[in-house]
Amino acid sequence: MQLLIEQILNGLAMGSIYAIITLGLALVYGVMRILHVAHASVYTFGAYAGVFIFQATGSLALAFLGSMLLCAILGVLIERLVYFPLLKFPPYVPLIASIAVMLTIEELCRLIAGPQILTFSAKLPFPDLDVAGVHLSSTLIAIYVITAAILLLLWYLINRTELGLAMRATSQDMAIAGAQGINSHYIVSLTFVIGSAIAAIGGILVGIYYNQVYPTMGAVPAYKTLALIVVGGMGSVAGAVIAALMLGLAETLLIGYLNVPFPRDALAFVAMIGVLVWRSEGLLGSR
Amino acid sequence: MLLEVENLTVSYGDILAVRNLSFVLDQGELVSIVGANGAGKTSILNAVMGIEPSKSGKILFNGEDITRLPVHERARRGIRVVPERSRVFPRLSVYENIITGVYRLGKKVAVQTRLEWLYGIFPRLEERSGQLASTLSGGEQQQLAIARALISDPRLLLVDEVSMGLMPKLVDQVFALLRQLNKEFGLTILLVEQNAMASLKISDRGYVMEVGTCAFEGAAADLIEHPKVKEAYLG
Numbered sequence: 001m002q003l004l005i006e007q008i009l010n011g012l013a014m015g016s017i018y019a020i021i022t023l024g025l026a027l028v029y030g031v032m033r034i035l036h037v038a039h040a041s042v043y044t045f046g047a048y049a050g051v052f053i054f055q056a057t058g059s060l061a062l063a064f065l066g067s068m069l070l071c072a073i074l075g076v077l078i079e080r081l082v083y084f085p086l087l088k089f090p091p092y093v094p095l096i097a098s099i100a101v102m103l104t105i106e107e108l109c110r111l112i113a114g115p116q117i118l119t120f121s122a123k124l125p126f127p128d129l130d131v132a133g134v135h136l137s138s139t140l141i142a143i144y145v146i147t148a149a150i151l152l153l154l155w156y157l158i159n160r161t162e163l164g165l166a167m168r169a170t171s172q173d174m175a176i177a178g179a180q181g182i183n184s185h186y187i188v189s190l191t192f193v194i195g196s197a198i199a200a201i202g203g204i205l206v207g208i209y210y211n212q213v214y215p216t217m218g219a220v221p222a223y224k225t226l227a228l229i230v231v232g233g234m235g236s237v238a239g240a241v242i243a244a245l246m247l248g249l250a251e252t253l254l255i256g257y258l259n260v261p262f263p264r265d266a267l268a269f270v271a272m273i274g275v276l277v278w279r280s281e282g283l284l285g286s287r
Numbered sequence: 288m289l290l291e292v293e294n295l296t297v298s299y300g301d302i303l304a305v306r307n308l309s310f311v312l313d314q315g316e317l318v319s320i321v322g323a324n325g326a327g328k329t330s331i332l333n334a335v336m337g338i339e340p341s342k343s344g345k346i347l348f349n350g351e352d353i354t355r356l357p358v359h360e361r362a363r364r365g366i367r368v369v370p371e372r373s374r375v376f377p378r379l380s381v382y383e384n385i386i387t388g389v390y391r392l393g394k395k396v397a398v399q400t401r402l403e404w405l406y407g408i409f410p411r412l413e414e415r416s417g418q419l420a421s422t423l424s425g426g427e428q429q430q431l432a433i434a435r436a437l438i439s440d441p442r443l444l445l446v447d448e449v450s451m452g453l454m455p456k457l458v459d460q461v462f463a464l465l466r467q468l469n470k471e472f473g474l475t476i477l478l479v480e481q482n483a484m485a486s487l488k489i490s491d492r493g494y495v496m497e498v499g500t501c502a503f504e505g506a507a508a509d510l511i512e513h514p515k516v517k518e519a520y521l522g
Binding site for chain 1: 377
């Protein structure tokens with residue numbers, strides 16, 4: 001029983017991390033209809049930026065803020081220099097460009113930081129908790145609290161502010177949003193800022209959780225998050241979050257707890273195939 | 288002149304949609320551009336609004352050259368469009384659809400007063416203000432597209448094929464409303480229509496399009512009587 005609860009807690013943490021990384025992808029797909037595969041390399045870059053700033057300054061707050069800022073800049077550069085000029089081409093063109101960007105950033109991280117695994121031994125400023133014999137590490141609590149905070153803030157921004165309304169209008173009809181006085185290119189760039197800054201948080205949390213930062217840490221998340229936005233319903237932020245939490249739980253429980261003999265990283269793709277066969281609009285998608 | 292379009296050319300790749308078209312619109316006028324499908328009417332509106340780039344030519348709004356301005360800058364200067372097939376934001380509520388028009392204009396426009404005025408004209412929209420736009424009927428979506436364009440108190444309203452896909456009774460209502468907006472509230476309107484008779488009836492002047500260029504122009508009353516117009520467009 002205790003093991004089950006601990007596994008559920010781990011699964012939720014895993015799902016939270018998937019959710020944080022998938023958010024940017026779902027947001028970008030929503031406004032631009034581009035599969036932003038390179039988002040996972042922004043996450044890797046964020047982890048590196050975080051670990052270097054932390055080692056240089058010893059401040060975790062600075063590591064988060066600096067990494068979020070750098071990732072936001074990187075995200076906007078990708079949007080302005082790569083995606084925007086390619087918008088007039090069929091979707092596979094920006095997709096291929098995105099894969100190229102991902103490999104480039106990954107290799108740049110390897111060139112600058114070296115191929116070895118860096119450790120990220122920082123302690124997040126949250127307490128360890130023991131509730132009814134179940135141990136909750138400060139890292140787990142940090143992941144829950146930070147994820148919940150991000151989701152709440154993002155929900156508020158999208159659904160309760162003028163800017164969020166402009167984002168939703170832009171994602172539904174970019175030309176008409178423009179004709180209503182909304183600077184839709186600015187909204188698109190801002191979406192990259194938000195998604196990339198959140199990816200930075202994800203990179204740092206994962207780096208601390210596993211105490212590892214390495215150039216290819218974005219490879220598996222790149223594919224999994226793609227599967228997750230399909231399962232959640234293309235462009236549906238809420239659907240992507242639910243799919244991410246479910247995947248985290250399913251991976252941990254089926255494979256970690258029930259010891260089902262199945263490759264863990266394949267589960268997301270089985271779910272994706274299932275969705276494509278039986279419910280192509282995804283969990284919360286439209287059309 | 289509120290709007291001056293000089294030698295406008297719009298093309299899609301190699302296909303010319305509009306060729307060397309010039310026309311003007313004075314403050315307070317209601318002007319129609321009529322013509323058959325494929326005559327390039329929608330391209331004219333999209334070029335004026337800035338949704339599509341023009342290949343050559345000049346567009347002046349209120350004396351200012353807006354030819355290179357992006358669409359949202361033109362919208363903020365007071366040009367708004369009721370697009371073909373209404374194109375409401377399907378997953379925004381009726382209310383949210385309307386207030387997209389005052390994005391960052393909340394301090395310049397008396398939003399609440401405008402909203403009450405619009406709800407007075409379109410009581411159905413007030414009843415359904417919380418509903419998603421995708422749940423409205425075609426006629427209601429058309430009303431919503433008009434309300435959404437009017438909330439910001441625009442200086443020029445572009446109306447694209449408003450009669451398309453509407454029942455004849457609704458078409459009459461919409462044209463009566465456009466006429467009222469023009470006559471009572473002095474709104475300048477540029478109408479692009481396949482339904483030449485209905486739109487010329489409410490217009491001051493008209494331009495008759497033939498494959499990308501203007502074949503005739505004149506007072507709307509004269510155009511309705513023009514034998515070639517009658518033969519070609521009015522049946």
